[in-house]
Amino acid sequence: MTSADVSVARSAAGALPRKKVRWGEQLVHLILFVAAAISVLTTVGIVLSLLLPAIEFFREVSPWDYFTGTTWAPLFLDAEFGVLPLVVGTLVISFWSALVAFPLGLGVAVYLSEYAAPRATAFLKPVLEILAAVPTVVLGYFALTFVTPFLRDQLGVQVEIFNALSASLVLGIMLIPTVATLSEDAMAAVPRDLRDGGFALGADKLQVSTRIVVPAAISGIIAAFVLAVSRAVGETMIVLIAAGQLAQITFDPRETIETITAFIGATGNGDIPTGTIEYKTIFALGLTLFVMTLIMNLISIRLVRKYREVYE
Amino acid sequence: MEAPRIDSGRIAEVSRGLERSEVESRKSVFSVRDLSVAYRGKVALEGVDLDVHQNTVTAFIGPSGCGKSTFIRCFNRMNDLIPGAKVDGTVLYHGEDLYARDVDAVEIRRRIGMVFQKPNPFPKSIYDNVAFGPRVLGMKGSLDERVESALRQAALWEEVKDRLKDGALGLSGGQQQRLCIARALAVEPDVILMDEPASALDPISTTRIEDLMHDLKREYTIVIVTHNMQQAARVADMTAFFSVAVEDDGSGRRGILVEYDATTKIFTTPSDKRTEDYVTGRFG
Amino acid sequence: MLVAFGTLVVLLVDTIVTGWPGLGTQLITGLPSTVADEAGARPAILATLYLGAVVLLFSVPIGVLTAVYLEEYADRERWWNRVIEVNIQNLAAVPAIVYGILGLAFIVHGIGLGRVVLAGGLILTLVVLPTVVVAAREAIRAVPDSIRQGAFALGATKWQVVWRQVLPAAIPGIATGSILALSRAVGETAPLIMVGAVVYVPFNPTILGQYTALPVQIFNWTKLPDAEFRTLAAAGAIVLLVIVLTMNAVAIFLRNRYRKQW
Numbered sequence: 140m141t142s143a144d145v146s147v148a149r150s151a152a153g154a155l156p157r158k159k160v161r162w163g164e165q166l167v168h169l170i171l172f173v174a175a176a177i178s179v180l181t182t183v184g185i186v187l188s189l190l191l192p193a194i195e196f197f198r199e200v201s202p203w204d205y206f207t208g209t210t211w212a213p214l215f216l217d218a219e220f221g222v223l224p225l226v227v228g229t230l231v232i233s234f235w236s237a238l239v240a241f242p243l244g245l246g247v248a249v250y251l252s253e254y255a256a257p258r259a260t261a262f263l264k265p266v267l268e269i270l271a272a273v274p275t276v277v278l279g280y281f282a283l284t285f286v287t288p289f290l291r292d293q294l295g296v297q298v299e300i301f302n303a304l305s306a307s308l309v310l311g312i313m314l315i316p317t318v319a320t321l322s323e324d325a326m327a328a329v330p331r332d333l334r335d336g337g338f339a340l341g342a343d344k345l346q347v348s349t350r351i352v353v354p355a356a357i358s359g360i361i362a363a364f365v366l367a368v369s370r371a372v373g374e375t376m377i378v379l380i381a382a383g384q385l386a387q388i389t390f391d392p393r394e395t396i397e398t399i400t401a402f403i404g405a406t407g408n409g410d411i412p413t414g415t416i417e418y419k420t421i422f423a424l425g426l427t428l429f430v431m432t433l434i435m436n437l438i439s440i441r442l443v444r445k446y447r448e449v450y451e
Numbered sequence: 452m453e454a455p456r457i458d459s460g461r462i463a464e465v466s467r468g469l470e471r472s473e474v475e476s477r478k479s480v481f482s483v484r485d486l487s488v489a490y491r492g493k494v495a496l497e498g499v500d501l502d503v504h505q506n507t508v509t510a511f512i513g514p515s516g517c518g519k520s521t522f523i524r525c526f527n528r529m530n531d532l533i534p535g536a537k538v539d540g541t542v543l544y545h546g547e548d549l550y551a552r553d554v555d556a557v558e559i560r561r562r563i564g565m566v567f568q569k570p571n572p573f574p575k576s577i578y579d580n581v582a583f584g585p586r587v588l589g590m591k592g593s594l595d596e597r598v599e600s601a602l603r604q605a606a607l608w609e610e611v612k613d614r615l616k617d618g619a620l621g622l623s624g625g626q627q628q629r630l631c632i633a634r635a636l637a638v639e640p641d642v643i644l645m646d647e648p649a650s651a652l653d654p655i656s657t658t659r660i661e662d663l664m665h666d667l668k669r670e671y672t673i674v675i676v677t678h679n680m681q682q683a684a685r686v687a688d689m690t691a692f693f694s695v696a697v698e699d700d701g702s703g704r705r706g707i708l709v710e711y712d713a714t715t716k717i718f719t720t721p722s723d724k725r726t727e728d729y730v731t732g733r734f735g
Numbered sequence: 736m737l738v739a740f741g742t743l744v745v746l747l748v749d750t751i752v753t754g755w756p757g758l759g760t761q762l763i764t765g766l767p768s769t770v771a772d773e774a775g776a777r778p779a780i781l782a783t784l785y786l787g788a789v790v791l792l793f794s795v796p797i798g799v800l801t802a803v804y805l806e807e808y809a810d811r812e813r814w815w816n817r818v819i820e821v822n823i824q825n826l827a828a829v830p831a832i833v834y835g836i837l838g839l840a841f842i843v844h845g846i847g848l849g850r851v852v853l854a855g856g857l858i859l860t861l862v863v864l865p866t867v868v869v870a871a872r873e874a875i876r877a878v879p880d881s882i883r884q885g886a887f888a889l890g891a892t893k894w895q896v897v898w899r900q901v902l903p904a905a906i907p908g909i910a911t912g913s914i915l916a917l918s919r920a921v922g923e924t925a926p927l928i929m930v931g932a933v934v935y936v937p938f939n940p941t942i943l944g945q946y947t948a949l950p951v952q953i954f955n956w957t958k959l960p961d962a963e964f965r966t967l968a969a970a971g972a973i974v975l976l977v978i979v980l981t982m983n984a985v986a987i988f989l990r991n992r993y994r995k996q997w
């Protein structure tokens with residue numbers, strides 16, 4: 140066969156192929172879309188499952204009483220539904236744990252990003268990962284059985300058996316990896332040039348880190364903080380085990396308190412009959428919690444986008 | 452006009468190309484009329500007219516940014532994969548509109564194969580790389596034979612026949628590129644497009660690929676993009692010179708086709724001054 | 736900033752202290768049932784393993800398929816696709832206990848599945864689903880585009896490119912992410928409490944039967960005043976930590992081993 144014959148044979152393989160509907164491809168596309176839609180369904184489910192009973196709750200309890208009442212005693216005969224003690228409890232915990240997590244987390248981040256030699260990094264990063272992997276129930280156990288006695292006996296701090304301080308300390312430590320990794324990402328995104336500029340002016344490492352890098356990465360760092368607070372607000376086990384279940388308004392961390400999450404966790408163990416007002420409190424609280432964390436999360440995402448944009 | 456100053460070394464090298472009359476006597480494989488390509492409204496290439504003929508090697512040369520790669524991707528509708536890409540004008544393949552609404556682009560790509568600038572073997576074995584196409588397209592017949600045939604045509608068989616199960620990423624750059632060529636050949640294409648196939652390779656591998664092109668053109672039609680003028684002079688029968696036109700009002704740069712002719716002519720007596728400037732190295 | 740080492744120290748202290756009542760370890764691995772001094776955690780451990788299996792079974796396929804959709808198929812310009820993306824980001828931040836409420840309302844009471852292992856597993860799946868999706872997306876994104884181009888240029892369809900090239904190349908990343916998600920699911924307590932992991936379960940669990948999981952068991956023991964139960968709780972904590980940390984170690988090992996050589 141001459142080359143001409145071969146090439147004729149090849150091209151004579153027919154006219155241009157016409158589009159055929161590839162059913163397999165269409166099906167795949169559909170299945171994939173359904174899988175992705177599950178996440179949307181989940182959100183819808185969460186919203187519905189919280190909203191509907193919560194609405195019923197607010198028919199029986201006025202929103203005003205709920206949001207401004209200072210006594211939380213839904214399970215008593217003379218039930219009172221003021222959510223403020225729980226909110227205060229949640230905020231107290233968040234505040235103290237933030238006090239622990241922010242400086243330590245940021246410190247670790249600065250260290251990892253600006254100072255650490257590769258060997259130290261290779262060692263520290265797994266440590267952070269391990270810290271982040273410890274189940275919260277174990278942390279709660281630790282807070283109750285070790286931290287509280289330690290505070291009392293070794294440090295002489297007059298804490299109740301169930302107190303906000305122990306829980307906050309442990310929670311803060313749990314949040315260090317969150318703050319550290321996100322802050323470190325933010326700082327790593329700061330271009331070399333900025334640092335070099337600082338060094339060229341004769342600044343030392345500490346000055347460059349704190350006065351140039353951190354401010355440059357500030358929106359990412361704040362995002363990390365916000366996210367950490369959001370997680371503190373939503374955390375259940377540590378506070379349930381170690382902080383107690385006394386819904387009172389107090390700002391003294393040595394006292395026993397109750398957070399929103401702790402109440403839900405203690406009450407919602409499936410024993411409460413559906414349809415009762417106690418049952419519905421779970422949903423009203425859940426809704427409150429969901430809205431709080433959602434707002435914080437949206438803020439955090441906005442901030443992350445901001446720092447990404449600046450440098451990309 | 453005075454003869455352009457081109458050193459005789461180059462003239463000697465271009466002697467491998469076919470005469471224009473010989474090229475045009477062969478069937479037309481691609482017929483391009485007034486082609487433009489725009490990405491999200493920004494025009495990258497404009498007003499291209501040319502014909503590619505059977506069993507020839509056609510080269511696109513020109514400075515970077517002139518749209519050669521964009522153009523070659525029009526031939527196998529790879530631009531379809533880029534969101535926001537729009538192709539206007541006509542491309543006829545064996546006389547039929549390649550961009551007609553009811554043409555199956557996926558099947559087109561079997562017939563019009565492509566080899567990329569940076570060798571991109573799949574992270575699988577050598578055998579599986581070549582066999583991927585036939586498997587995925589459900590081609591009947593012995594897979595082993597197809598793989599061997601493709602590897603032989605790509606001048607790679609002897610080097611890898613004893614280690615077909617080894618990972619493709621372990622091959623040298625030149626071998627990887629020949630593997631990619633074999634991969635494209637395995638699906639029995641009609642045309643092979645090569646986008647700067649040797650620019651990432653060493654000189655020896657480059658020579659082997661160029662020799663390969665000479666062999667392959669007996670059975671296939673080959674179109675290559677290259678920024679290496681000597682390479683075009685060595686392998687191509689017809690050469691198209693593209694350049695960049697800058698709008699006077701500063702509205703941007705567009706790629707355009709300046710001149711398209713037999714390789715010998717382009718490099719010895721180009722008709723357009725821009726071509727002459729480029730091939731004599733005065734710019735680009 | 737030596738502050739960094741402060742965290743290390745705390746972690747070690749933690750381990751030492753939980754380790755001390757590790758006298759209890761022997762009590763765990765063998766003995767089945769509960770009654771004050773003779774309590775064991777075998778049912779709880781088994782249930783945790785079952786839960787893990789359920790989570791793995793559901794979260795990986797759904798998560799990977801979602802990731803494939805978002806990375807390979809979805810047109811970013813369409814509003815519904817952006818809704819899906821935002822959704823996943825938000826779900827990742829929802830506290831675990833809210834998932835528990837969801838489970839209580841819909842799965843336990845809603846479809847009437849009841850307080851069974853399957854229900855707990857499904858809820859945990861939802862909790863970790865965003866994590867799996869994110870990990871899978873990153874793994875898919877890490878596959879170089881040149882591979883896809885090469886496959887398309889041969890005449891492969893989109894799904895063929897994804898199924899035969901992209902996913903196989905992304906498997907190490909997906910595996911790492913899945914194992915990390917699983918380790919988190921296994922350690923979760925709050926959702927399980929809500930969905931009815933019962934207190935006293937002196938029998939081995941079945942998929943559609945009542946159960947209690949290890950974290951819940953630890954929680955329950957911690958609440959009891961008896962000193963022996965403290966020991967048990969500690970021992971349980973050690974077992975849980977071993978399970979979780981082993982999974983993390985495996986994941987990290989996988990990640991390092993397969994750090995791709997593109």
